[in-house]
Amino acid sequence: MSIDPSSIPSFGLPQPPQGGGQPGGAPAGPPPVIVPNQDLVAQLLDQMQLKHVVDEEGDLTAPWENFRVYYMFRGDHKELFAVRAFYDRSFSVEQKPEVLALIDEWNRETLWPKVYTHTHDDGVVRLIGESQMIVGNGVNLEYFVGTTANWTQAAVGFEQWMAEQLGETKPAEGDAAPAEDGPADEA
Template identity: 80%
Template sequence: MSIDPSSIPSFGSPQPPQGGQPGGGPAGPPPVVVPDQALVGQLLDQMQLKHLVDDEGDLTAPWDGFRVYYMFRGEQKELFAVRAFYDRAYPIEDKHEILDLLDEWNRETLWPKVYTHTHEDGVVRLIGESQMIVGTGVNLDYFVTTTANWTQAAVGFEQWIVERLGLQKEIEGEPGEPEGETPDEG
């Protein structure tokens, strides 16, 4: 799923300064806001992304194969993070190869920064993360655009890693299988 840049919502135009702007030009910078979960929910609604609130109170947008969380952390909820948890499991023996790929991704892209998490049973999973401090306020347009871009990048990483690892056939099913059907597991 990709996000069309034109689908990035506008939460309203800034109000013109006292006396207005001659010629109808831009009226000045957009407002500075302290973002909260309601604003992020409104953004996800406008982007037409399914989302829910999880047991910890974080907004979550699920995709096939991963989930993106929109979280506020800190005593004053001053840190905003967009974190993607990718479901695909890798064996510990493949970790070196995965780390090499993540180094490439992290060098060549701004976000999300992706890292591994190794579970006690030796299964390796990937997590992508982007963060900004919002407690003192942030330009509304910047927040909206950045959040949408971070979401799009989380989706883009999934597509990139599938391509780099040659997993497309695994995801689409084996050759000869009709689309939308899976082999019997009996």
């Protein structure tokens, strides 16, 4: 999946005129600040042509073949926005040191998502990637849209990187394919 920045929607906000909107090219004013919500994220996912559903907890979820990405607002006033990817690949507890070495490399070399392990009661180790920002006081619309798109692309990129590190075959065309039959069961 490749996201063309020009395909990111304006969501109906007026675009500044060429030259900054003021005589002499001065900026027309501060960029629009919004408090994002789930509807805005759904519009963005639609614009990016990503299939998505609302899960049983009310979070937007975009499913891919080997993972799913959740778009969540948390906090008493929904002031924290998180993009969290749950990867289906499982590891044994004995493999955890090797897996930790791999994700440490990823976390050192990339900004997002930050990836960590979760060990289930049955000893199965799975990976979770997460990026988050505080949005309760408002955030620049363009920054929010661009960051959300980049975080989504990075979640896909981690899956591809991990498959390469483990010597697994990569999806055709270098892109992970969105799932066709809805989200997978949560790990």
